[in-house]
Amino acid sequence: MSWEKELVEKANEIIELYPEKRSALGPLLYLAQEKDGHISNDSIVEISNLIGITEVQVKSVASFYSMYKEEQTGKYLLSVCKSISCEINDSRSVINSVKDFTGLENYETDTDKVFTFEEVECIGACGGAPAVQVNYETVEGLTPEKSIQMCEWLKEERPNVIVAEELQDKFGGIKSFDWAIKDNTGSSYSVPGFQNIGTAKEKSK
Amino acid sequence: MTDQIKINVNGSEIISEPDQLIIEACEDSGIHIPRFCWHKRMDPVGMCRMCLVEIETPRGKALVPSCTTKVSEDLVVDTESDVVKKAQEGVLEFLLINHPLDCPVCDKAGECPLQDQTMAYGPGESRFVEDKRHFEKPIPISEIILLDRERCILCARCTRFSDEISGDPLIEFIQRGNKTQVNTFPDEPFRSYFSGNTVQICPVGALTSSSYRFKARPWDLKKVSSTSNCSSVGCSVELNVSQNKMLRILGEDNEYTNQGWLSDKGRYNFEYLHSEKRIQSPLLVNNPSKELSVNESMEIIGDQIHTDIDTNISFIIGHNSTNEEYFALNSFINSLNENKQETSIQDLNVYISDDYLHEGYFDDSYSLGQIKDLDSADTIILWSQDIKDNLPTLYLRIKQAVKKGKKLIIFGHTNTAMKNLSEEYFGEEVVSKNFEFNIEISDIPNLSRLINGKEVLAIVGKSSPIQNMEPVSKLINHLNKNSNLKILNCFAKGNTFGAFQNLDLVKGINDFVDEFDNSRKNLIFTIGSNPVNNSVYSQKIKNHLISADYVVALDLFKNETTELADIILPTTSFTEKEGTFTNLEMRTLMQNKILPAPGLSLNEWEYWAMLLGKIGLEQSYDSEIQLNSLLCEGYTNKDNLPSFDNLNKPSNLDGIMNSKPIKIETKNNRLENLEILFVHRLYGDTSSQINSPSISMLGSERFIEMNSATFYGSYMLISNVVTLSQDDNSIQVNVNINDSLPDNLLVIPINRRGFQNLDPEKKVELEVARSREQLSVS
Numbered sequence: 001m002s003w004e005k006e007l008v009e010k011a012n013e014i015i016e017l018y019p020e021k022r023s024a025l026g027p028l029l030y031l032a033q034e035k036d037g038h039i040s041n042d043s044i045v046e047i048s049n050l051i052g053i054t055e056v057q058v059k060s061v062a063s064f065y066s067m068y069k070e071e072q073t074g075k076y077l078l079s080v081c082k083s084i085s086c087e088i089n090d091s092r093s094v095i096n097s098v099k100d101f102t103g104l105e106n107y108e109t110d111t112d113k114v115f116t117f118e119e120v121e122c123i124g125a126c127g128g129a130p131a132v133q134v135n136y137e138t139v140e141g142l143t144p145e146k147s148i149q150m151c152e153w154l155k156e157e158r159p160n161v162i163v164a165e166e167l168q169d170k171f172g173g174i175k176s177f178d179w180a181i182k183d184n185t186g187s188s189y190s191v192p193g194f195q196n197i198g199t200a201k202e203k204s205k
Numbered sequence: 206m207t208d209q210i211k212i213n214v215n216g217s218e219i220i221s222e223p224d225q226l227i228i229e230a231c232e233d234s235g236i237h238i239p240r241f242c243w244h245k246r247m248d249p250v251g252m253c254r255m256c257l258v259e260i261e262t263p264r265g266k267a268l269v270p271s272c273t274t275k276v277s278e279d280l281v282v283d284t285e286s287d288v289v290k291k292a293q294e295g296v297l298e299f300l301l302i303n304h305p306l307d308c309p310v311c312d313k314a315g316e317c318p319l320q321d322q323t324m325a326y327g328p329g330e331s332r333f334v335e336d337k338r339h340f341e342k343p344i345p346i347s348e349i350i351l352l353d354r355e356r357c358i359l360c361a362r363c364t365r366f367s368d369e370i371s372g373d374p375l376i377e378f379i380q381r382g383n384k385t386q387v388n389t390f391p392d393e394p395f396r397s398y399f400s401g402n403t404v405q406i407c408p409v410g411a412l413t414s415s416s417y418r419f420k421a422r423p424w425d426l427k428k429v430s431s432t433s434n435c436s437s438v439g440c441s442v443e444l445n446v447s448q449n450k451m452l453r454i455l456g457e458d459n460e461y462t463n464q465g466w467l468s469d470k471g472r473y474n475f476e477y478l479h480s481e482k483r484i485q486s487p488l489l490v491n492n493p494s495k496e497l498s499v500n501e502s503m504e505i506i507g508d509q510i511h512t513d514i515d516t517n518i519s520f521i522i523g524h525n526s527t528n529e530e531y532f533a534l535n536s537f538i539n540s541l542n543e544n545k546q547e548t549s550i551q552d553l554n555v556y557i558s559d560d561y562l563h564e565g566y567f568d569d570s571y572s573l574g575q576i577k578d579l580d581s582a583d584t585i586i587l588w589s590q591d592i593k594d595n596l597p598t599l600y601l602r603i604k605q606a607v608k609k610g611k612k613l614i615i616f617g618h619t620n621t622a623m624k625n626l627s628e629e630y631f632g633e634e635v636v637s638k639n640f641e642f643n644i645e646i647s648d649i650p651n652l653s654r655l656i657n658g659k660e661v662l663a664i665v666g667k668s669s670p671i672q673n674m675e676p677v678s679k680l681i682n683h684l685n686k687n688s689n690l691k692i693l694n695c696f697a698k699g700n701t702f703g704a705f706q707n708l709d710l711v712k713g714i715n716d717f718v719d720e721f722d723n724s725r726k727n728l729i730f731t732i733g734s735n736p737v738n739n740s741v742y743s744q745k746i747k748n749h750l751i752s753a754d755y756v757v758a759l760d761l762f763k764n765e766t767t768e769l770a771d772i773i774l775p776t777t778s779f780t781e782k783e784g785t786f787t788n789l790e791m792r793t794l795m796q797n798k799i800l801p802a803p804g805l806s807l808n809e810w811e812y813w814a815m816l817l818g819k820i821g822l823e824q825s826y827d828s829e830i831q832l833n834s835l836l837c838e839g840y841t842n843k844d845n846l847p848s849f850d851n852l853n854k855p856s857n858l859d860g861i862m863n864s865k866p867i868k869i870e871t872k873n874n875r876l877e878n879l880e881i882l883f884v885h886r887l888y889g890d891t892s893s894q895i896n897s898p899s900i901s902m903l904g905s906e907r908f909i910e911m912n913s914a915t916f917y918g919s920y921m922l923i924s925n926v927v928t929l930s931q932d933d934n935s936i937q938v939n940v941n942i943n944d945s946l947p948d949n950l951l952v953i954p955i956n957r958r959g960f961q962n963l964d965p966e967k968k969v970e971l972e973v974a975r976s977r978e979q980l981s982v983s
Contacts, residue, residue, distance in 0.1 A: 054375055054393070055393050056379075056390040060378055064381045
């Protein structure tokens with residue numbers, strides 16, 4: 001049993017949301033990733049027992065999707081968009097400045113396990129290109145300088161919960177459009193903050 | 206039945222069943238469409254795109270995969286157009302981008318669909334100059350299967366087989382895109398009873414079996430069809446031999462029985478044929494160095510039969526003889542019976558070495574079913590020993606029937622592996638630990654809904670070696686009254702039904718134990734059976750064999766039983782003799798000979814014939830063919846006799862159904878309290894398995910099963926490695942938890958070494974193994 005009782009309970013709550021146990025596989029993999037920063041083999045065994053499919057079937061899904069990480073990520077996963085809209089708005093220099101600051105190549109994690117850097121395809125923020133995600137919380141309208149400031153801030157402050165609004169206020173520029181909803185929750189590890197599976201975290205003031 | 210429909214393929218009209226796939230309809234009409242991923246016994250996936258054909262649609266011609274497109278009235282298909290040819294060339298060029306050209310060292314070369322289709326449909330040249338993808342090659346994914354991921358073309362046949370057909374998906378696609386590969390989970394090897402089928406259906410040399418690797422080239426193989434005697438399903442197999450050595454057994458697609466699949470035991474249990482330990486000539490056990498001719502041995506045994514002392518002769522038969530051999534034994538017994546005065550013989554009895562023998566449901570008040578009734582019945586009732594371990598290919602058929610919507614009802618706690626397939630699983634609330642009903646049959650929840658007025662197929666037999674069969678009979682009679690019942694009598698071992706059909710009377714091994722009379726002279730023949738090793742009566746049988754005056758063993762190997770004999774006569778095995786085999790639905794199939802008999806080994810019937818000669822009696826046969834025509838006289842249906850000639854007709858390769866009166870007499874042995882449920886595992890320590898190096902280790906693990914309440918509660922265990930003891934016996938075992946079992950019941954494999962001396966009615970002690978030595982469970 002590698003999962004704590006609390007986590008198993010949470011998993012069972014998620015499983016109950018679905019008519020078929022195996023349908024809960026996706027969210028459970030996020031729980032596993034939030035726990036360790038990657039999908040560990042121990043977690044795979046746990047999940048396979050919880051939803052009644054074989055370990056290798058879990059592994060098959062976990063290794064297929066790139067948002068499930070096989071290697072442990074740093075505390076902050078920096079996903080810089082390299083798709084067309086951002087590229088036109090000079091995401092290349094944002095990418096380069098993040099790479100220079102962290103000293104990381106694509107998919108690398110630093111030795112302190114603070115940053116993981118990756119170049120990603122479109123993250124749906126074309127209106128505010130170039131855009132970056134920190135633990136899947138989106139910041140739009142970044143410049144190379146602002147992106148370095150953001151990395152410095154993350155490195156010094158080490159916030160436990162990343163909230164998109166806060167990053168946007170501090171470092172962002174032009175925004176795609178206003179969601180009009182004040183969303184004060186964010187994510188705490190390399191897992192998107194989903195309300196329904198409990199990975200969305202409130203930032204303590 | 207809906208009407209057949211017409212489609213047009215390559216300009217000519219063909220008839221097809223509605224709902225058929227284009228590739229199937231074409232195949233049935235003799236038009237071959239190349240394919241890698243499509244397999245007629247599995248769901249289509251459209252992975253490989255090799256079967257692209259052009260069809261006419263309202264929007265013009267379109268390329269579609271023929272394995273995922275169904276036929277429709279007046280569909281126009283072109284399988285040979287320029288567009289199709291270009292598509293096939295393209296698909297092959299892509300497949301060969303990463304496929305290594307190591308055909309000269311690949312086992313599949315010569316029978317490789319990729320190789321053949323590249324020759325027939327390929328572009329001839331590749332434009333790919335870059336490096337191919339590399340993986341470590343090959344990696345073992347189980348004890349008997351190796352995987353070369355570089356050769357894999359990702360057709361998903363193996364992964365689909367393990368998911369859809371065998372139901373143990375331990376291999377899957379890992380990763381994505383260029384990195385996609387078939388693999389297992391670390392520390393969770395591909396330990397399936399059916400893993401060998403994936404090797405057979407792999408369209409390239411990616412999956413290979415350890416027993417066949419680098420052994421032969423397909424064009425060097427001599428091939429013959431035969432019937433496996435791994436279980437009483439009688440799976441159709443193809444035997445592959447090179448230079449008089451059996452190298453491989455493949456499954457053949459017999460619509461009525463195995464449908465192409467085999468269990469790994471049926472597939473890989475053949476290396477023993479060439480074991481150095483085979484007995485090659487008659488052998489006096491107490492004087493093994495003395496060279497004995499067959500004639501001398503016959504004289505010795507003849508003298509034992511023909512004496513002036515009152516003698517009881519017992520025959521303990523196994524299940525690996527052919528119908529002809531059982532028939533010869535029967536006429537041997539009849540000849541002795543007719544000449545009792547001259548020979549001083551008192552009693553002659555045949556006992557079958559199967560703990561699970563009971564009298565069966567053969568009389569006219571029941572109608573017997575066939576395996577194919579699984580696909581037409583509404584409800585399948587199962588009350589028998591573990592089907593997955595004992596009749597593995599029948600398990601696949603049941604699984605397939607359930608997939609098609611048939612309702613499975615399981616009684617008792619032997620078939621826990623099938624619990625998740627069942628509509629109703631009647632465990633402890635309905636059937637007690639010792640297999641008696643806890644409630645009235647009419648009170649069983651949901652039973653009447655599933656059986657009343659329905660087509661029901663009941664697969665029934667003994668669940669435990671010691672079991673009162675009355676409750677089962679009660680259930681059968683209830684079903685017979687309330688439903689349209691057909692029965693499959695479940696006796697799992699080899700050619701048991703051939704023995705039933707060809708011997709006038711068969712008794713159980715428990716009857717041998719009871720009837721053994723020490724006051725007379727006892728002459729015992731054991732014929733391809735090893736009751737001292739795998740019976741709950743082992744100890745008693747052993748004592749009887751020791752106290753018997755003379756024991757003759759007909760066998761392939763020295764084993765626990767034959768070493769108690771006075772003389773061993775070497776016999777021939779399956780593949781070394783010609784004959785017929787009767788499966789559990791009374792389908793008679795051909796077993797062909799492809800190997801010479803080793804040394805001085807003879808067929809069993811030859812010994813019986815010679816023995817009759819030695820004691821001055823005549824026999825009326827001197828070949829298998831004569832025996833076969835003699836035994837055919839006894840069948841009830843005279844029109845379709847399973848004679849060699851008939852069985853060799855192409856239209857009869859699936860076997861011939863016919864029946865003979867069957868008489869089994871055995872005592873119904875009940876017990877008050879069952880503490881140990883003895884089960885037969887697929888792999889054990891039979892002499893054939895331990896002398897087949899590729900699979901010998903599969904039956905070596907000693908493990909028992911119990912539910913977690915018993916594990917933590919009654920025994921308060923903290924480790925899975927325990928010492929099991931009862932009286933003076935003790936043995937180190939692993940404990941596996943199985944929560945489908947009732948409380949305080951231990952499931953123990955009787956066909957693995959060390960468990961034979963336990964008493965099923967007594968409690969056992971379990972203690973956690975502490976020392977390092979104790980922890981080394983073999």
